[in-house]
Amino acid sequence: MDKEKRKHFTIMIIPHSEKKSVVLNVPVYIFKIISIMLVMTSILSIMFIKQYYDYREEAKYAQRSKQENKNLTREFASVAKDAIALRDKVAEIEELDILIRKQNDFDPTKSYYSAENRKALAQGGPEDKTKVTASSVVASEAQEAIQLIKESVPELQESLEELHTLMEKRNSEESAKPSIRPTSGNINSGFGYRKDPFTFRPDFHTGIDIANRTGTPIYATADGKVIHAKYDGGYGRSILIYHGDGISTRYAHLSRYAVDANAEVKKGTLIGYMGSSGRSTGPHLHYEVIINGKPTDPTKFLP
Ligand SMILES: [Zn+2]
CATH class of the missing domain: 1.20.58 (Methane Monooxygenase Hydroxylase; Chain G, domain 1)
Incomplete structure (x- = not known):
């Protein structure tokens, strides 16, 4: 056998009839080409299928991301x-x-x-x-x-x-600023010049007189500290309260005290009861507002 002959396969097709047999002389390289083509087709197919699945996964992921993005957008x-x-x-x-x-x-x-x-x-x-x-x-x-x-x-x-x-x-x-009535009753004597109730001579009245029954409660007209609660000459039983900022108030002619000296009082604290002690012609409260040592019209500090 020569070299040329060995590079060929012979395929014989024998029909089950009277027809003549067909003899094909196929060179070996044809088989090589077919084999290579088969292998390449397989590789391409695998690659294509893989690509397809990857794409499907990506599409799913993109869909999820889109939804997430939508949710985040709404939340934001x-x-x-x-x-x-x-x-x-x-x-x-x-x-x-x-x-x-x-x-x-x-x-x-x-x-x-x-x-x-x-x-x-x-x-x-x-x-x-x-x-x-x-x-x-x-x-x-x-x-x-x-x-x-x-x-x-x-x-x-x-x-x-x-x-x-x-x-x-x-x-x-x-x-700390006097702003309420110290007691109930009528003001029967105002602040300033008047006739003295004892001598009937002109006299300067340093406060106001509020008349009511003996025992009517008397209240501090502002927050402050009781300077004294004592019998003080013509004032009789009297209370002096210092409120700070140069302001004091005096409550005179009391029948009784409800606080002692040095007591801290609030606006409206009960401090004593109305009376007629000292230089007085009948039960009343003599009420003074003293600013920097000077008696001032208390009606300016009433509501
Ligand atoms: Zn008076």
Whole structure:
């Protein structure tokens, strides 16, 4: 056999009939080509199937991501809306703070809020908050709102604390200032020049006289400290209270004391009872308001 012959296969097709047999002389390289083609087709098929499954997985993942993104977007929009609403609330509280300062004659310009903050807060949120979407506009607005809240809330706290201190001071000043009636009854002798009830000569009356029955309760007209509760000449049984800031009050002609010297009293504390002790013509309270040692018209300190 020569070399050429060995490189061929012979395929014989023998029909089960009278027909002649077919003899095919196939060269070996044809089989090689067919084998290579088969292998390549298989590889390509596997690659294609893998690609297909990968694509399907990716599509599923993309679908999930899309849903997640949608959820996140919705959640963000809700948080953004809350931040903007909160900023508006803070602005309202700041307005209220300023209003309280104005109503109480505290300097509203002394407020802690920076001018920029107040301006930004006054601008408020979008017209219609239901239209808020998670657009970048809303994102930046929400961010600004949160920044403002972060800056404003500590300032608001500081301002309210200052307001509290101012109010407390105001209240203690108010309660240390005589402002109520010391007892019930009619004022039958006013402050200033009058005829002396004993001598009928012109005399300066250093307080007012309030007449009522013996035993009518007498009250401190402001917070303070009892300087003395003693028999004091013409005043009879009398009480002197110091309220601070140079202001004192005197309650004279009592029948009885309800407090001792050095007692701390509040506006409205029962301090004694009406009488006619000392230089008196009948049961009444002689009430004085003394400012820096000078008797002042007590009616100016009555409600
Ligand atoms: Zn009097």
